Amino acid sequence: MSEEAQRTSPRLVVVGNGMAAGRMLEELFQRAPDKYRVTVFGAEPRVNYNRIMLSPVLAKEKSYEEIIIHDEAWYRGKGVRLHKGETVVSINRAARTVTTASGRVEAYDQLVIATGSTPIAIPVHGVTLPGVVTFRDLDDVETMIDQAKPGRRAVVIGGGLLGLEAAAGLKAHGMAVSVVHLMPTLMERQLDPSAGYLLQKAIERRGVDVFTGANTQAILGDASVTGVKLDDGRVIPADMVVMAVGIRPNARLAKEAGLDVNRGVTVDDFMRTSDPHIHAVGECVEHRGQCYGLVAPLYEMAKVVAARLCGENSAAYQGSLTSTKLKVSGIDLFSAGDFGDAENDEIVLRDPSRSVYKRVVLRDNRIVGAVLFGETEDGAWFFDLMKKQTDVGAMRDTLIFGQAYQGGSPLDPMAAVAAMPDDAEICGSNGGCKSAITSAIARDALTSLDEVRAQTKASASCGQCTTKVEALIAAALGDKYKAANRKPMCKCTDLTHEEARGLIISKKLASMPAVMQELGWKSSCGCPSCRPALNYYLLCAWPLDYKDDAQSRFVNERVHANIQKDGTFSVVPRMWGGLTTPHELRAIADVAERFRIPTVKVTGGQRIDLLGVKKEDLPAVWAELNKAGLVSGHAYAKGLRTVKTCVGKEWCRFGTQDSMGLGVKLERLLCGSWTPAKVKLAVSGCPRNCAEATVKDIGVVCVDSGFDIHIAGAAGLHVRATDLLGHVETEEEALEHVAAILQLYREEAAYLDRIYKWVEKTGLARVRAKIMEDHDARRALYARFLISQRAVRKDPWAERVAGFGAKEFTPLAVVMPIAAE
Amino acid sequence: MTYSAPDWFDIGPLEHIPQRGARIVKTARRDIAVFRTAGDDIFALENRCPHKGGPLSEGIVHGRKVACPLHNWTIDLESGAATGADRGCARSFRVKIEKGRVYLEMSVAVAP
Numbered sequence: 016m017s018e019e020a021q022r023t024s025p026r027l028v029v030v031g032n033g034m035a036a037g038r039m040l041e042e043l044f045q046r047a048p049d050k051y052r053v054t055v056f057g058a059e060p061r062v063n064y065n066r067i068m069l070s071p072v073l074a075k076e077k078s079y080e081e082i083i084i085h086d087e088a089w090y091r092g093k094g095v096r097l098h099k100g101e102t103v104v105s106i107n108r109a110a111r112t113v114t115t116a117s118g119r120v121e122a123y124d125q126l127v128i129a130t131g132s133t134p135i136a137i138p139v140h141g142v143t144l145p146g147v148v149t150f151r152d153l154d155d156v157e158t159m160i161d162q163a164k165p166g167r168r169a170v171v172i173g174g175g176l177l178g179l180e181a182a183a184g185l186k187a188h189g190m191a192v193s194v195v196h197l198m199p200t201l202m203e204r205q206l207d208p209s210a211g212y213l214l215q216k217a218i219e220r221r222g223v224d225v226f227t228g229a230n231t232q233a234i235l236g237d238a239s240v241t242g243v244k245l246d247d248g249r250v251i252p253a254d255m256v257v258m259a260v261g262i263r264p265n266a267r268l269a270k271e272a273g274l275d276v277n278r279g280v281t282v283d284d285f286m287r288t289s290d291p292h293i294h295a296v297g298e299c300v301e302h303r304g305q306c307y308g309l310v311a312p313l314y315e316m317a318k319v320v321a322a323r324l325c326g327e328n329s330a331a332y333q334g335s336l337t338s339t340k341l342k343v344s345g346i347d348l349f350s351a352g353d354f355g356d357a358e359n360d361e362i363v364l365r366d367p368s369r370s371v372y373k374r375v376v377l378r379d380n381r382i383v384g385a386v387l388f389g390e391t392e393d394g395a396w397f398f399d400l401m402k403k404q405t406d407v408g409a410m411r412d413t414l415i416f417g418q419a420y421q422g423g424s425p426l427d428p429m430a431a432v433a434a435m436p437d438d439a440e441i442c443g444s445n446g447g448c449k450s451a452i453t454s455a456i457a458r459d460a461l462t463s464l465d466e467v468r469a470q471t472k473a474s475a476s477c478g479q480c481t482t483k484v485e486a487l488i489a490a491a492l493g494d495k496y497k498a499a500n501r502k503p504m505c506k507c508t509d510l511t512h513e514e515a516r517g518l519i520i521s522k523k524l525a526s527m528p529a530v531m532q533e534l535g536w537k538s539s540c541g542c543p544s545c546r547p548a549l550n551y552y553l554l555c556a557w558p559l560d561y562k563d564d565a566q567s568r569f570v571n572e573r574v575h576a577n578i579q580k581d582g583t584f585s586v587v588p589r590m591w592g593g594l595t596t597p598h599e600l601r602a603i604a605d606v607a608e609r610f611r612i613p614t615v616k617v618t619g620g621q622r623i624d625l626l627g628v629k630k631e632d633l634p635a636v637w638a639e640l641n642k643a644g645l646v647s648g649h650a651y652a653k654g655l656r657t658v659k660t661c662v663g664k665e666w667c668r669f670g671t672q673d674s675m676g677l678g679v680k681l682e683r684l685l686c687g688s689w690t691p692a693k694v695k696l697a698v699s700g701c702p703r704n705c706a707e708a709t710v711k712d713i714g715v716v717c718v719d720s721g722f723d724i725h726i727a728g729a730a731g732l733h734v735r736a737t738d739l740l741g742h743v744e745t746e747e748e749a750l751e752h753v754a755a756i757l758q759l760y761r762e763e764a765a766y767l768d769r770i771y772k773w774v775e776k777t778g779l780a781r782v783r784a785k786i787m788e789d790h791d792a793r794r795a796l797y798a799r800f801l802i803s804q805r806a807v808r809k810d811p812w813a814e815r816v817a818g819f820g821a822k823e824f825t826p827l828a829v830v831m832p833i834a835a836e
Numbered sequence: 837m838t839y840s841a842p843d844w845f846d847i848g849p850l851e852h853i854p855q856r857g858a859r860i861v862k863t864a865r866r867d868i869a870v871f872r873t874a875g876d877d878i879f880a881l882e883n884r885c886p887h888k889g890g891p892l893s894e895g896i897v898h899g900r901k902v903a904c905p906l907h908n909w910t911i912d913l914e915s916g917a918a919t920g921a922d923r924g925c926a927r928s929f930r931v932k933i934e935k936g937r938v939y940l941e942m943s944v945a946v947a948p
């Protein structure tokens with residue numbers, strides 16, 4: 016720059032010396048190296064470095080020197096006056112000057128605000144203790160490295176991008192690291208639950224403990240940090256706490272200068288603030304309601320600011336599509352765009368044995384989002400197709416396999432298997448290669464999938480390769496092969512209900528994303544048919560740990576009432592064994608009158624149904640009924656409905672046992688339990704069977720010598736008399752046997768199969784052996800039943816009355832005209 | 837014909853609608869079901885299934901669809917149209933999220 020230019024060219028002042036400012040200057044000098052006299056103020060006492068590479072610095076994979084973008088020589092060469100460690104504290108827009116903390120005043124013709132963002136500290140007790148650090152700049156990293164000694168313990172609060180990178184970095188220093196994350200899955204803003212599940216598994220495999228759904232209540236310690244307390248009472252010991260819950264745009268300077276500020280400094284498409292002499296760029300900016308924390312958008316903004324400063328009036332910023340990668344070595348993930356829940360049109364590919372998950376979401380044949388885990392080579396390609404809005408209709412069938420597979424024809428699975436070499440792996444779980452399976456088929460004359468599974472173990476573990484194994488059998492047997500009558504659960508999987516249940520137990524799968532990933536679900540989050548089933552299977556398998564997913568339940572089970580054709584609900588309180596009292600009847604009558612319940616009906620299960628209750632009245636109706644001691648009758652549930660009784664020996668001249676008493680005891684023992692389908696019981700006091708026990712799911716018929724236990728009756732669409740399972744002598748035995756039957760049914764039946772369906776499939780003799788003959792098995796079933804009942808021993812109505820999920824019952828908003836029209 | 841600017845009504849914070857769920861907005865003219873997907877997209881439909889008037893807000897939300905609780909018709913949340921072999925369409929209304937709050941375009945929502 017000539018001396019003349021030095022004196023007369025306009026003055027550009029840049030507040031902030033981070034990546035956005037640096038890139039903006041580069042773009043500017045490329046266009047017009049001499050247009051401005053440039054002054055830069057940076058709050059950090061150093062030159063511009065690559066902030067996104069701080070994780071590798073923390074992990075000791077890189078040094079500070081390696082991540083410098085512009086060294087001192089660069090600033091000198093460009094004639095930039097750089098003030099390191101000098102914070103701008105105010106802007107005088109009228110005088111067009113900025114003032115720094117040290118009192119320096121600098122005049123500008125054009126000002127660029129690039130103040131970046133600041134880490135958010137959650138407002139909990141102990142947040143100011145020594146040992147609590149943020150992860151934002153090199154000083155933070157140096158503090159962490161200084162404190163990170165092998166054997167010391169770190170808790171990272173926040174399981175997003177930054178938190179996980181911090182955790183991996185600290186782990187590399189030999190610390191014991193835990194991540195505490197508020198949401199149920201990690202990086203939930205960038206990943207769907209399936210990828211979040213795999214990520215958690217990968218992080219845990221590195222020895223980092225992960226607590227999801229965990230809300231930090233306080234940071235503990237007197238002189239310095241000693242631990243983190245969660246709101247469920249758990250305490251995680253810690254010598255260091257890293258606060259990585261997020262960042263917020265640093266817009267304070269702009270706000271105090273009277274510029275328009277929202278979450279960030281608001282700018283138009285030309286990156287102009289509300290003052291025409293001031294532009295803003297980077298993480299401090301809010302553009303079209305959007306704030307960005309990733310580097311690609313900052314670069315796009317920087318380009319526009321530089322162009323505008325050079326008088327290119329056509330340059331405009333349109334907002335950015337962003338993509339995410341995690342910089343933790345050995346963990347490959349990629350996400351871009353909108354993939355929240357567009358299962359309407361998605362392509363999913365999972366490989367459980369290699370922890371691979373790929374999902375591409377389409378709308379109108381265009382990619383709108385992609386999530387990749389485990390194999391991310393095609394991320395850039397998908398992202399490019401997405402940005403260009405390319406019509407991918409023609410390559411839809413092969414799209415998910417990536418760029419390398421395009422142009423070929425989609426494979427016919429049968430031909431594909433036939434074309435495989437003999438040593439090709441068919442079953443990844445049990446190591447069955449193609450020739451091992453085909454030779455077993457020939458040698459042992461196997462003709463069915465079950466036989467192949469028994470002989471070779473192929474497809475016997477996770478069932479992933481079932482289709483391939485079936486294709487091998489079909490190829491070997493030709494027309495003689497009759498495909499087994501296997502009915503997959505739904506279009507999301509090839510597994511049957513029974514297979515999926517078995518695998519949930521054997522592979523210890525404890526969450527919906529775990530099931531879907533490890534069993535290779537073909538959709539990202541299931542469908543209305545498999546979700547309720549899986550929710551039940553998980554609940555049954557892990558009664559004390561699994562958290563019920565209300566949104567995977569039919570409305571009746573969600574609101575504890577039965578929806579009717581006009582959208583109102585029916586309410587049925589329990590009447591134990593069909594018995595009631597004047598007090599209860601009075602309470603029911605009062606409720607019916609008070610809430611103007613139009614229909615009151617006696618049900619077939621010996622209780623009273625209140626029909627036509629408005630949804631918003633439900634909690635109040637329950638509260639009134641609760642007050643009289645009435646609880647939910649679960650008339651809506653796949654669970655125990657009623658235990659119908661006849662009078663029995665207390666009054667009846669034919670009665671042989673106390674059928675009413677046993678009915679009440681049974682109902683109290685079994686109620687609240689979730690089952691694959693509804694369950695109805697009855698106890699008859701003598702073989703005249705007035706309680707119609709022989710058409711119930713489980714029926715007890717009292718006789719002089721004790722109790723006959725019947726199962727598998729039905730009296731609905733299908734009518735079927737029960738089968739006699741066996742005879743017991745005492746009431747205690749009757750209770751234990753019935754509960755054990757229920758538990759066996761709970762553990763084995765396919766979702767929605769009533770007991771008679773399940774018995775038809777599994778065989779009466781088998782049930783009899785387990786319940787009547789194998790006493791240890793029965794006692795174990797009974798014990799498991801009692802454990803699972805612990806988790807449900809609360810009245811759902813009372814929970815709701817107490818406020819649990821109260822929002823379910825009230826409108827979000829009521830918009831009514833103030834006066835009549 | 838008169839032009840009227842969109843009439844955006846703040847109907848509450850997004851987190852008051854459960855993910856994969858719905859809440860209703862009551863107006864003098866009709867109940868409107870506001871749905872929230874797992875991906876935090878929101879949609880507003882008249883709370884009546886085109887089949888037999890079932891309350892769509894009570895259905896299971898999956899993807900960008902909802903299954904009516906009465907007879908399991910599947911309704912596309914974006915268009916309100918029945919999917920598959922079923923024919924019919926629930927009225928849909930404009931709705932948007934701004935700064936974590938949900939806005940419903942009310943001039944259309946309360947029109948006949």
